[in-house]
Amino acid sequence: METIKNYLETMFQNLPDTPEVQKAKAELLSMMEDKYTELLNEGHTENEAIGTVISEFGNLDELAEDLGIVSLVRPAAAGNPLYSEEADSFPQKFLPAEDAHNYLKMQRSHAILTALGVFLCIICPIPVIFTELTASDMAENIGAACILFLVAIAVALFIYSSVLASKYSYIRKEGYVLDEATTAAIKAEQEKYNTRYALLLSAGVILCILASVPAILLESANLPNEALNDALSGAGVLCFVAVGVFLIVFSGMQKDGYRNLLTLNGQDNDYHSRHNTRDPHVSNPTVAAILSVYWPTITCIYLIWSFLTFQWHFTWIIWPIAGIFRKIMVNIWADKEN
Numbered sequence: 001m002e003t004i005k006n007y008l009e010t011m012f013q014n015l016p017d018t019p020e021v022q023k024a025k026a027e028l029l030s031m032m033e034d035k036y037t038e039l040l041n042e043g044h045t046e047n048e049a050i051g052t053v054i055s056e057f058g059n060l061d062e063l064a065e066d067l068g069i070v071s072l073v074r075p076a077a078a079g080n081p082l083y084s085e086e087a088d089s090f091p092q093k094f095l096p097a098e099d100a101h102n103y104l105k106m107q108r109s110h111a112i113l114t115a116l117g118v119f120l121c122i123i124c125p126i127p128v129i130f131t132e133l134t135a136s137d138m139a140e141n142i143g144a145a146c147i148l149f150l151v152a153i154a155v156a157l158f159i160y161s162s163v164l165a166s167k168y169s170y171i172r173k174e175g176y177v178l179d180e181a182t183t184a185a186i187k188a189e190q191e192k193y194n195t196r197y198a199l200l201l202s203a204g205v206i207l208c209i210l211a212s213v214p215a216i217l218l219e220s221a222n223l224p225n226e227a228l229n230d231a232l233s234g235a236g237v238l239c240f241v242a243v244g245v246f247l248i249v250f251s252g253m254q255k256d257g258y259r260n261l262l263t264l265n266g267q268d269n270d271y272h273s274r275h276n277t278r279d280p281h282v283s284n285p286t287v288a289a290i291l292s293v294y295w296p297t298i299t300c301i302y303l304i305w306s307f308l309t310f311q312w313h314f315t316w317i318i319w320p321i322a323g324i325f326r327k328i329m330v331n332i333w334a335d336k337e338n
Contacts, residue, residue, distance in 0.1 A: 002035060002284055003050050004029075004032050004033075004050060004054070005029070005052055005117050005317065006186050008025065008028065008029055010312065012024075012245075013024050013027075014093060014094070015069070015094070016094045016179030016180065016181070016182075017094075017096075017179070018179060018181055020069060020178065021069060021070065023068075023131045024067035024068060024071070027067060028041065028044060028057060028063065028067060031057060032053050032057050033054065035049075035053050035057070036049050036050070036053050037050055039053070042315075058226065060285035070083065070215045082149065093174060093175060093176050093177070094176065094178065094179045094182075095171060095176040095177065095182065095261075096182075097179075097181065097182045097185065097262070098171075098180070098260055099168075099171075100178065100182050100185075100186060101256065103227050103260075103261065104186075104189070104258070104261070105279060106164055106167070106168060106252060107165075107253065107256070107257030107260075108254055108257070109161070110161045110164055110165045110253060111249070111250045111252075111253035111254045111257075112250060113157045113158075113160060113161035114157070114161050114249060114250075114253060115159070115245075115246045115249040115250035115253070116154075116157055116246070117153075117154035117155070117157035117158045118153040118154070118242075118245055118249050118297055119149070119242045119243070119245070120150045120153055120157070120195060121150070121151060121154045121297065122238055122241055122242035122245060123150070123239065124146070124147045124150040124151055124154075125147065125234075125238065126235045126238055126239075127142070127143040127146035127147065127150075127236075128140070128143035128144065128147060129143075129144070129231045129234050129235055130143070130231050130249060131143030132231070133227055133231055158290070160278070162288060165288075166303060171264070172264070176264060177264050178261060178262075178264055183262070186258060186261050187262065188261060190255075190258040190262070191259065193254065193258065193295075196251075196253070197251045197252075199254050199331065200247045200248075200250065200251035201247070201248060201251050201252070203244075203247050204243075204244040204245065204246070204247030204248035205244065206244070207240050207241070207243050207244030207247065208240070208241055208244040210240060211236075211237045211240035211241045211244070212237060213236075214232070214233055214235075214236025214237060214238070214240065215234075215237060216231050218233045218236070219233070235297075245297075270302040287329065287333045290324070290329070291329065291330070294322075294326055295322075298318065298319070300323040301318065302315060302316075302318050302319070305318065
């Protein structure tokens with residue numbers, strides 16, 4: 001009888017673990033047990049009984065209508081959107097709900113680490129700004145060393161966060177989709193997060209817009225030490241922009257976690273309506289991490305450069321240069337099938 005139960009589990013392994021499927025599985029097991037007992041009572045051996053039961057009840061496609069799961073077993077007949085016409089089958093595998101929620105937890109960590117790395121890259125000039133107030137070569141060398149140290153930490157964070165994300169690359173590569181229950185749960189979580197996302201994004205944008213406020217206030221304060229005034233102004237601009245970009249990157253990457261799961265089977269219709277094509281997939285984890293924060297980083301560089309130099313008529317040139325450079329990166333490292 002254990003052989004029949006194992007065979008039954010194999011029959012249902014590619015179907016979602018829903019109450020409907022559980023009911024069908026229990027019903028089919030009951031029929032198989034009855035037939036197995038009947039055959040044994042008729043004098044058949046255990047192996048003969050098992051073989052007969054499997055031959056009569058082993059085709060789930062034939063039993064789907066009686067069990068009430070035809071929409072899952074034969075999706076083409078029921079107009080199931082996950083059906084693959086090319087394969088004339090149901091090739092996708094359902095992602096377990098636990099894996100989906102673990103992916104969202106990973107995406108949150110990925111977002112925090114990446115945003116923190118961007119934050120460190122933005123504030124790294126601050127030590128140099130203050131060490132230049134002294135005439136000491138030692139102090140200036142310490143400032144330069146601090147830049148390298150902060151950038152090194154940022155790069156380490158980018159690499160580590162990419163390694164975390166790469167553990168879940170199998171979700172898309174192996175064609176996983178979400179069952180109805182998991183999809184509903186993810187959409188409910190996304191709805192709850194949307195309010196928080198709007199607040200974080202708004203705060204980040206506002207901080208970037210207000211980045212010049214420290215410089216304006218310090219200019220009005222008329223501090224006796226003009227060099228210190230300039231240093232505080234520059235550091236203030238960098239801090240405002242750094243925190244703002246941190247919030248933008250963090251909130252955006254968290255939202256991408258929900259979007260990535262829901263687009264496995266086309267549930268995020270709002271995203272698809274605004275994006276007819278998606279960015280090419282890049283397998284290299286380091287390059288993928290760079291591309292994920294590319295435009296926010298360019299934005300913060302543009303703001304820092306512009307506010308420190310006030311040469312707005314010239315700093316715009318960073319956008320076409322950044323666009324060309326990104327295109328080169330994508331052409332070199334994007335997966336060929338894209």
